[in-house]
Amino acid sequence: MxxxxxxxxxxxxxxxxxxxxxxxxxxxxxxxxxxxxxxxxxxxxxxxxxxxxxxxxxxxxxxxxxxxxxxxxxxxxxxxxxxxxxxxxxxxxxxxxxxxxxxxxxxxxxxxxxxxxxxxxxxxxxxxxxxxxxxxxxxxxxxxxxxxxxxxxxxxxxxxxxxxxxxxxxxxxxxxxxxxxxxxxxxxxxxxxxxxxxxxxxxxxxxxxxxxxxxxxxxxxxxxxxxxEGVCHVYVDREADLDEAVDVAYDAKVQYPAVCNAVETLLVHEDVAEQFLPAVADRYAEAGVELRGDERTREILEDVDVAAATDEDWRTEYGDLILAIKVVDSLPDAIDHVNTNGSKHTESILTEDDDRARQFMTAIDAASVFHNASTRFADGYRYGLGAEVGISxxxxxxxxxxxxxxxxTYKYYLEGDGHLVASYAGEDALPFTHEEFDGAW
Missing domain, CATH: 3.40.605.10 (Aldehyde Dehydrogenase; Chain A, domain 1)
Incomplete structure (x- = not known):
């Protein structure tokens, strides 16, 4: 052309x-x-x-x-x-x-x-x-x-x-x-x-x-x-319902891995890592998910084929059945990791503690932040928008x-009756009322 x-x-x-x-x-x-x-x-x-x-x-x-x-x-x-x-x-x-x-x-x-x-x-x-x-x-x-x-x-x-x-x-x-x-x-x-x-x-x-x-x-x-791109995270908190967390983490990666709202990095609090990681790894294995983990993840999953994660993995949108996993010391560490490596798309915390959920949700800089839900919900149709042009x-x-x-966007319409700006200027200027009212143009 x-x-x-x-x-x-x-x-x-x-x-x-x-x-x-x-x-x-x-x-x-x-x-x-x-x-x-x-x-x-x-x-x-x-x-x-x-x-x-x-x-x-x-x-x-x-x-x-x-x-x-x-x-x-x-x-x-x-x-x-x-x-x-x-x-x-x-x-x-x-x-x-x-x-x-x-x-x-x-x-x-x-x-x-x-x-x-x-x-x-x-x-x-x-x-x-x-x-x-x-x-x-x-x-x-x-x-x-x-x-x-x-x-x-x-x-x-x-x-x-x-x-x-x-x-x-x-x-x-x-x-x-x-x-x-x-x-x-x-x-x-x-x-x-x-x-x-x-x-x-x-x-x-x-x-x-x-x-x-x-x-x-x-x-x-x-x-x-x-x-x-969507470098999305799911953080499994120490107060998470671990059975529910396995299901959500699985859905976020496997339900449709090729899209921008699929999870790419799974963060797990150290207090629940030894219990949670083997269970979720079994589910991922059934779907053929390739795992890449930090040192602590690989130690816990010593009987599972987990490749060593690199710095690049924490910032990568795979769009495929590949997942990076990291064990974190605390909720602030999880927040810091997401804000440092995420793409400001969609992040999720899995926890039964509402205060910890609120701390995560307000501290994360992303367009969508979820509590106890799969990142895959970040979608115009699912939000009730009918469809979407994209995710900003x-x-x-x-x-x-x-x-x-x-x-x-919007424009302003002004309805007058011969009004002059001169009437609202000078020593005898008329005052503006500036009163909001319910009405349609």
């Missing part, structure tokens, strides 16, 4: 965004319904083209160029199509994020100020191998009245192209939806063109490695909402799973 072609698509998205912002929710929901139905109707085609992507990826896996985790994320089967359709329908069922009056204030008689939710405008996204991510992002953009530029990985090119075509054609069945609201770019070099188009794009949401997100941030003037590990303007609310 030429630079001119990329620029044309971005400019078309900006024009569409101005129209889409004023399409009522019934029409946006109708388009989402059409998209869900079309994906369901074309499931065999989607699976067939995905098979091509998977076959090519497996060849590269055999050559050592791809990981098993990437191939796993790439696959689309009947069950995955079902979940994609359900996700689109759930977005349609959610309340309209636009037009909500966030605040209303009387400035003076007949002078009222309203703060109202509106779309961001044009959102550029770059995401990894999961084809369902394309549908999630497009659906959330449509519901929130935003145009969207989609750039998926080359490993999912056939799947992404087919899903994009289905989405674009289905949405056009609803006359009010402007053409050009969704755009697909495929060439790697097109990303650099997008990064330069700050006049047209309002927000970038890259999903990928820290290195890639940093590259985007360093090479654009467009605001960036970064989704980086930054702090501005959205944090954690980014759903509809994270794709809106």
């Amino acid at each position: 030429s630079d001119a072609e990329t620029e044309r698509k971005v400019e078309a998205a900006e024009r569409a965004a101005l129209e889409l912002a004023n399409v009522d929710v019934e029409q946006r929901n109708a388009a989402l319904g059409a998209i869900a139905e079309a994906i369901d109707d074309h499931r065999e085609t989607v699976i067939a083209v995905n098979d091509e992507d998977v076959a090519a990826a497996e060849e590269l896996l055999a050559k050592g160029e791809y990981t098993q985790a990437l191939v796993d994320r790439l696959k689309v089967d009947d069950g995955k199509v079902d979940s994609i359709v359900e996700m689109v329908e759930s977005v349609a069922d959610m309340d309209d994020p636009l037009g909500e009056t966030l605040a209303a204030r009387h400035l003076d008689d007949d002078l009222d100020l309203y703060k109202v939710a509106v779309p961001i405008g044009v959102i550029g996204t770059v995401f990894e191998s999961r084809p369902d991510a394309l549908v999630q992002i497009a659906s959330l953009a449509l519901k929130s009245g935003n145009a969207v530029i989609l750039k998926g990985g080359s490993e999912a090119s056939e799947s992404n192209r087919k899903l994009f075509e289905i989405i674009r054609e289905a949405a056009q069945e609803v006359e009010a939806i402007p053409e050009g609201w969704v755009q697909l770019i495929e060439a790697r070099e097109a990303v650099d063109t997008v990064l330069e188009m700050d006049e047209y794009i309002d927000l970038l949401m890259p999903r990928g490695s820290s290195e890639f997100v940093s590259y985007v941030q360093d090479n654009t003037q467009i605001p960036v909402l970064g989704h980086t 590990t930054g702090k501005i303007h959205a944090r954690g799973p980014v759903g509809l609310d994270g794709l809106t």
Whole structure:
């Protein structure tokens, strides 16, 4: 794709965004319904083209160029199509994020100020191998009245192209939806063109490695909402219910290891390590989890094949059936390890002591912190957000799973009756009342 072609698509998205912002929710929901139905109707085609992507990826896996985790994320089967359709329908069922009056204030008689939710405008996204991510992002953009530029990985090119075509054609069945609201770019070099188009794009949401997100941030003037890797931890406290802790630690790693909210490091308090570690190691062995541990972990699990963990292991997102384990002396040591090595994604403490849980949860710097729950709950759908564009590990303007609310901003509307600023200046200036009131614009 030429630079001119990329620029044309971005400019078309900006024009569409101005129209889409004023399409009522019934029409946006109708388009989402059409998209869900079309994906369901074309499931065999989607699976067939995905098979091509998977076959090519497996060849590269055999050559050592791809990981098993990437191939796993790439696959689309009947069950995955079902979940994609359900996700689109759930977005349609959610309340309209636009037009909500966030605040209303009387400035003076007949002078009222309203703060109202509106779309961001044009959102550029770059995401990894999961084809369902394309549908999630497009659906959330449509519901929130935003145009969207989609750039998926080359490993999912056939799947992404087919899903994009289905989405674009289905949405056009609803006359009010402007053409050009969704755009697909495929060439790697097109990303650099997008990064330069700050006049047209309002927000970038890259999903990928820290290195890639940093590259985007360093090479654009467009605001960036970064989704980086998930180096997630589960800490088994000395006051944990150990049977429950085995189940949670197992779920956090094994339920779906290829995603960013899977646990990568297990921390265990020294008081319960000798009892807990053999039990959880047995469960991990059943699932084929490769363990890497510190010296104390390896001493306790002397009859288990546990490789020596390196400093790099404490900072690695494996995305696979690999887990690092460390025995810690205390709760503060666990907190320090997480804050030093984590990626500010999702962390969990397993304990029956609410005070210790609160200490951990308030001291940890992460977008999501759990008590007695698997890190796998860090997900837009599970949070009730309908779906997610990504999980933001930054702090501005959205944090954690980014759903509809994270794709809106606000503007101020002022309703007056010939009011003049001169009336509120000088010796006889009128006073402002600045009274909050319940009201919608």
